[in-house]
Structure formats: structure tokens, C-alpha cells
Amino acid sequence: MRLVSYRYRGWSSVGVLDDDTVIDIPKAYAELLRRRGVADAEGRALAECPPDLVELLRRDGLGRATEAVAAAKDLLARDRQAAEAAGLALPAGDPHLRLLAPLSRPDKIICLGLNYADHAAESGAAVPDYPELFNKFPSSLIGPGEPIVLPRVSQQVDYEAELAVVIGRPGRYLEESRALEHVAGYTILNDISMRDFQFRGRQWMQGKTFDRSTPLGPWVVTADEVPDPQALEISCEVNGERLQHSNTREQIFSVARVVAYISQIVALEPGDVIATGTPAGVGFARKPPRFLRPGDVVRVTVERIGTLENPVVAEA
Incomplete structure (x- = not known):
């Protein structure tokens, strides 16, 4: 996977660049949890797959991110419009999307x-x-x-x-x-x-x-x-x-x-x-x-x- 940090329309997050699409990891994981019937899926997603790559690694979230991105790619293949409407995916060429340094504040x-x-x-x-x-x-x-x-x-x-x-x-x-x-x-x-x-x-x-x-x-x-x-x-x-x-x-x-x-x-x-x-x-x-x-x-x-x-x- 190509893990990216990005800014889009005033907010920042972490995602995976897949071909010409950025899949947002916290939102993809929240969607996966919702489909599993987990209460407060968004809050749990932010805790377990936070929108910062350093924090994601500190919370051992890479495995969860991998699972969430795979599910999001499946949804994209079936209904791209729904995935984009849910904010799971952004076109990599969107002029409002800017890649940042992937790790902004590493300890060392x-x-x-x-x-x-x-x-x-x-x-x-x-x-x-x-x-x-x-x-x-x-x-x-x-x-x-x-x-x-x-x-x-x-x-x-x-x-x-x-x-x-x-x-x-x-x-x-x-x-x-x-x-x-x-x-x-x-x-x-x-x-x-x-x-x-x-x-x-x-x-x-x-x-x-x-x-x-x-x-x-x-x-x-x-x-x-x-x-x-x-x-x-x-x-x-x-x-x-x-x-x-x-x-x-x-x-x-x-x-x-x-x-x-x-x-x-x-x-x-x-x-x-x-x-x-x-x-x-x-x-x-x-x-x-x-x-x-x-x-x-x-x-x-x-x-x-x-x-x-x-x-x-x-x-x-």
C-alpha cells in the first residue's frame, strides 16, 4: 500500500493511494464497522485508525487499515458513486487535494x-x-x-x-x-x-x-x-x-x-x-x-x- 497524508478542503487525514484514487482510512474503517453493526462506528474508527499516520502506527492500526481499504475497494468496484458520496474515496487529481509529508511530527x-x-x-x-x-x-x-x-x-x-x-x-x-x-x-x-x-x-x-x-x-x-x-x-x-x-x-x-x-x-x-x-x-x-x-x-x-x-x- 501507498500510505499518504493529505489535506482536502481544510481538513487533513491519512489514506491509501490506489491508482488514481485516495481511499480515506478512518472513513473506510468507520464504514466497515457500521456494516458489522458496531455502535459509534465513527468514534471507534477515529480511536483505532486516527487521521494521522504516526498515531495510526502507534495504535497498531496498519492491519485494521489494510482490512478497511480492501472493503472500500470492493465498494468502489460495485458502486463508486456511493463510495465517493460517503467520503471514502477522492480522485487523486482533485485540485482541492494536496499530499503532505506522510509523517508530520515523528518523535525521532x-x-x-x-x-x-x-x-x-x-x-x-x-x-x-x-x-x-x-x-x-x-x-x-x-x-x-x-x-x-x-x-x-x-x-x-x-x-x-x-x-x-x-x-x-x-x-x-x-x-x-x-x-x-x-x-x-x-x-x-x-x-x-x-x-x-x-x-x-x-x-x-x-x-x-x-x-x-x-x-x-x-x-x-x-x-x-x-x-x-x-x-x-x-x-x-x-x-x-x-x-x-x-x-x-x-x-x-x-x-x-x-x-x-x-x-x-x-x-x-x-x-x-x-x-x-x-x-x-x-x-x-x-x-x-x-x-x-x-x-x-x-x-x-x-x-x-x-x-x-x-x-x-x-x-x-
Whole structure:
């Protein structure tokens, strides 16, 4: 399933993008409960399948969502007009519908640096013995199509294509062999980096978490549709020019190893996001450097996930 967060005519919810239709999860689950004769179906649906993806994962609602969406798809096949009238389904192309960052306020956004050997080499860094970790704040996230705003205080804004992991089950001290059992799904993160701030010291965070700087999305693809996260093509284009291209098999630390390693440090919780690093081709390492400029359009594509596209604008 492709799990989306969206806004429609002033209200926000979570759904599944199925071909050209967004199926609203809370409403689909409420309809399923009504058909089963459950009292206060809408209230129970909001409690068990809330209209927020982080909360949905925290309440272990993915299984209920899957069942509800299957029932809604059956209704759509039989009577699309009734399904749309009930608010279960919206045309994905409706001009009033806008996709948001799939997870708006995750508790933790943990990122890896130097997780591809070619990127370590272009950065002049040694291949690390352990994952290089830093964090972002939820306030840094933006969704698909939202502008990447170039801060007035930075002249070195860079792109970084990354596969991101979304945790679905809590865990601490996980075994690498079972770590992927705790993954709900995968999405795309563009680790926009203000290099002139990042390289002011030995800690990277100040160049990595400017407000509203980090595109995430456009959706979360559930783990059952990504059987091997170490076999995914990944690329980044700026204005149609491909500047990064690799495969997650080139990662130094695999997704499973990273999830297990981080769980030694902190307890992983549903909705946490782990960004798994970027391959070679970033702007600061090019000769001459290629930093983002107003008017650019950045497209990050990950196989089996999709494409995350954002325009670039100057700060007003």
C-alpha cells in the first residue's frame, strides 16, 4: 500500500493511494464497522485508525487499515458513486487535494552520513567503522511539491537523495536478523544540507535541520511491497540533469544493520524515521560546486517507492 497524508478542503487525514484514487482510512474503517453493526462506528474508527499516520502506527492500526481499504475497494468496484458520496474515496487529481509529508511530527528523525563508500570518498572522509548518526527536528519536514526555501543566511544549499525507513513496531536491542520485522515501510527523504553551516564545526546538525528544509514523501510504501531494501535504484535530478545515481546495495551499513544499531542507543517507536544516507554526486563535491538556486526543481527517485519532487525558491 501507498500510505499518504493529505489535506482536502481544510481538513487533513491519512489514506491509501490506489491508482488514481485516495481511499480515506478512518472513513473506510468507520464504514466497515457500521456494516458489522458496531455502535459509534465513527468514534471507534477515529480511536483505532486516527487521521494521522504516526498515531495510526502507534495504535497498531496498519492491519485494521489494510482490512478497511480492501472493503472500500470492493465498494468502489460495485458502486463508486456511493463510495465517493460517503467520503471514502477522492480522485487523486482533485485540485482541492494536496499530499503532505506522510509523517508530520515523528518523535525521532535519525540520519546517516557517509553510508555509501563513493560519497565518503568524494567528501574526503574515511569509510566509517560504525554508522555516522545525526538528527533532524520535525520542524524541518516539508511535503511533496512544497518549495525548498533557500535561507537568506546560507549560500551553499545542497541536495541529498536518500531512502528513508519508517518504524512500525517498537523495539530495543534488536537483532539484525529480525530488525526488518520492525519496519512499517519506506519513503524518500531529500537531506537538504546547508554546507556553510554544516562545516562550521565537527557536529553536522546545524547544517541539516533548518526549518522547513527537508522534503519527505510522497508516501510510505508498506514493507510487504519492498521485499529487499538493499536492491533499490536511487537517483537525484536537478532540472532534469541526473546528478546522483546508485543502488542501495552499495550502502556500507544495510537497513537491517542500521535499525539494529540505532536500537542499541534509543528505543525505536512507531512513526520514527531513519534516513539511510546518500550516494556520490552531491553538489559541494562537484568541480565547480553545484548548489541549489531559485528556480531549480529537484527530483529524487527510489525504485519501488516513487519520485519526490520539490521546487526551489529564495527566502522572501
